[in-house]
Amino acid sequence: MQLSQSVAVERREEPGLGVAGAIWVDNPPVNALSQHVREGLAAAVPAVARDPEMQAAVLVCRGRTFIAGADIREFGKPRLPPDTNEVRRMIEKSPKPFLAAIHGTALGGGLEMAMACHFRVADRNARLGLPEVKLGILPGGGGTQRLPRLVGVPRALEMITSGEHITAAEALDLGLIDAVASSEEEGGLEAGAIRFALRAVAEGRGLPRVRDIESHRDVRENPTIFSDFRRRIARRTRGFNAPEVCIQCVEAAVELPFDEGLAREAELSRTLHADPQSRAQRYYFFAERAARKIPDIPADTPVRDIRRVGVLGAGTMGGGISMAFANAGFPVSIVEQNRDALDRGLATVRSNYERSAARGRFTIDQVEERMGLLDGGTDQNALAECDLVIEAVFEDMELKKRVFGQLDRITRSGALLATNTSYLDVNEIGAVTGRPEDVVGMHFFSPANIMKLVEVVRGEKSAADAIATAMSISRAIGKVPALVGVCHGFVGNRMLFQRRLQADRLVLEGALPWDIDRVLYDFGMPMGPFRMSDLAGLDVGWNAETSSSSTLREMLCERDRRGQKTGRGYYVYDPATRAAAPDPEVMDLARDLAGRLGIEQREIGDEEILNRCLLSSVNEGAKILQEGIALRASDIDVIWINGYGWPVYRGGPMFWADEFGLDRIVDILDDYAARFDADQWQAAPLLRETAAAGGRLSG
Ligand code: 3HC
Ligand code: NAI
DSSP states (O other): OEEETTEEEEEEEETTTEEEEEEEEOOTTTTOOOHHHHHHHHHHHHHHHHOSSEEEEEEEEOTTOSOOSSOGGGTTSOOOSSOHHHHHHHHHHOSSOEEEEEOSEEETHHHHHHHHSSEEEEETTOEEEOGGGGGTSOOTTTHHHHHHHHHOHHHHHHHHHHOOOEEHHHHHHHTSSSEEEOTTSTTHHHHHHHHHHHHHHHTTOOOOOGGGSOOOHHHHHOTTHHHHHHHHHTTTTTTOSHHHHHHHHHHHHHHSOHHHHHHHHHHHHHHHHTSHHHHHHHHHHHHHHHTTOBTTBOTTOOOOOOOOEEEEOOSHHHHHHHHHHHHTTOOEEEEOSSHHHHHHHHHHHHHHHHHHHHTTSSOHHHHHHHHHTEEEESOGGGGGGOSEEEEOOOSOHHHHHHHHHHHHHHSOTTOEEEEOOSSSOHHHHHHTSSOGGGEEEEEEOSSTTTOOEEEEEEOTTOOHHHHHHHHHHHHHTTOEEEEEESSTTTTHHHHHHHHHHHHHHHHHHTOOHHHHHHHHHHHTOSSOHHHHHHHHOTTTTOOTTTOOSOSHHHHHHHTTOOBGGGTBSSEEEOTTTOOEEEOHHHHHHHHHHHHHHTOOOOOOOHHHHHHHHHHHHHHHHHHHHHTTSBSOHHHHHHHHHHHSOOOGGGTOHHHHHHHHOHHHHHHHHHHHHHHSOTTTTOOOHHHHHHHHTTOOSOO
């Protein structure tokens, strides 16, 4: 019987056990709790109650997943009844037991629906979690009240504030589910779940309700549980509002009776829904998914089969890229120019793995397993069998051309050839091969085994399936790809360059490097530009012979202030603690250089620092968009969030610019153009036009 557009109930008889109602949800693609799903579920409870034969109900979903949460597209709009919490209350109070049969992912409101049921059974490949925090909200469907009751406060805090999914095995261990069933067993998950429910009835297990479980046993045993947890996650959650509010809800679960806890959760949930951070994070959710779509390359474009990956160069990037593939189970052939460089590269990879193992990220066995996937050598012929080769040799056009010429001769036809270049022209590199259609850029970010972004660079001759393959293989290794066109520095570095230009200029005009770093750190960036330079080393690309004290960086290098590695750079570093401290000598040098260049120094406020650093890169972003180097403003945001640590709660530079106000930005740019460098501060035409039309760049 159809109960709503997407929910139906079917009578199911299990010989010897009795009859249950299978309540099918069918709302592709992810069975989100859209209005008609809520309506159908609300109708299911009385339908099962009324049926004299049905002894229990099993909630089960069609398609690839159990309910993956609320329908995010409904957020910010008036919500039509029935309310999801009302549906949960009805299920919880049902006179006949409800069982959630979970496959795929039970996420957010989906897992909350399952926790309102009396029993939960999951397929062994299922994953469960409360990812709301990633959208800047909290699990407002009773998740913060029921999860701690089921799995205990420590695990609930961890799951709710991280948003990470857990496996069915772990869920069983924690008591979040009652049993693991297999889709492969007789009749599949549905039948297994029905047998479980009917047996529960036969065994007189009644109607166990999560709300009735005692919630404060953990706190009795460990009264500082919340303060300890807050301290532990402080660094990871800096700047985000939602995690702290999630913790307050779990505190309420411990301190208040269930219904009062629910009321507190609802009240705090409303504040987060109204928080601009949540708007930004929801925007980002759809931005990441939009970035996968390329208008002239349909989603069903066949991708090339990638089984073995080759990496050329085992330096900083080659090593990290090799790790990223090995982590995902791909065998990798690494080719270096000589034995020493290879040994050094492989030793670094091993020590990185061992450090992760020491931190408990994986086991020593897994270190060996991953190292076992890496096959190093100095003979390029090892790349003949690779389906994808990523070049990560020095940033030198002549070298890259030579290497691609060799790859063209060695690799099999149809192999995808990618360069990890940061700035160079992918068309020029592709042109030295007889198959530029197979050549793309895959620009990873350092450390490549950690950072999520891959800028997939589309050369003018790159084939559609080459691009589709680069995008899909990036996702297969857990990265977030975004398509970019060819230009100096592509999207991210080209915008970063403008910010760097301003940061350096501000110092000459009298701003202090540590003030600039502080302003950007407080904005939410992981580190300011000067701390970053000190970390990377000021002498990257510096040449002692040609150094002529023409920039502050040169002056610092000339004094052997080459960054953290020499104990001094823009900052001085405590040899024992490595703590950074400002150093007046740097300001003396800046003053000296400003004097030589005829730049007058003045006091510069935080607002100007922030505006000059951010608006210069936003303006560049608008030019990039206009030139078609990025397909959409939201792709630029995906790039900055995943490659440069831009705080996701500010949505990315283009979204941030829209929220800041494009007309306000144009006014500031015009003011800077009049006061500083007119060319530099010329507002991008797209920015000016969009502002004049009252539009937005990010949609
Ligand atoms: N609402 C609306 N649309 C959704 C959605 C949701 N909850 N989840 C996914 N979608 C859409 C995506 O936008 C995408 O649309 P598109 O094809 O038009 O781009 C489509 O469904 C498929 O999604 P994915 O490309 O992400 O598919 P995957 O198979 O890679 O991943 C998934 C599936 C793991 C379910 C992933 O989509 C996901 O993580 N979804 C979000 C889950 C979530 O955050 N749930 C919590 C929602 S908030 C909530 O429940 C509030 C409650 O506590 C009160
Ligand atoms: P690196 O100097 O750490 O490593 C380069 C490696 O290439 C060296 O180990 C060198 O021995 C090897 N090599 C040189 N010629 C070779 C050849 N003919 N065959 C095999 N190996 C050869 O440099 P890094 O930082 O790893 O950069 C590599 C590339 O990645 C460059 O194009 C760079 O612009 C790009 N990149 C660098 C990033 C970074 O943060 N370091 C970020 C993103 C891209």
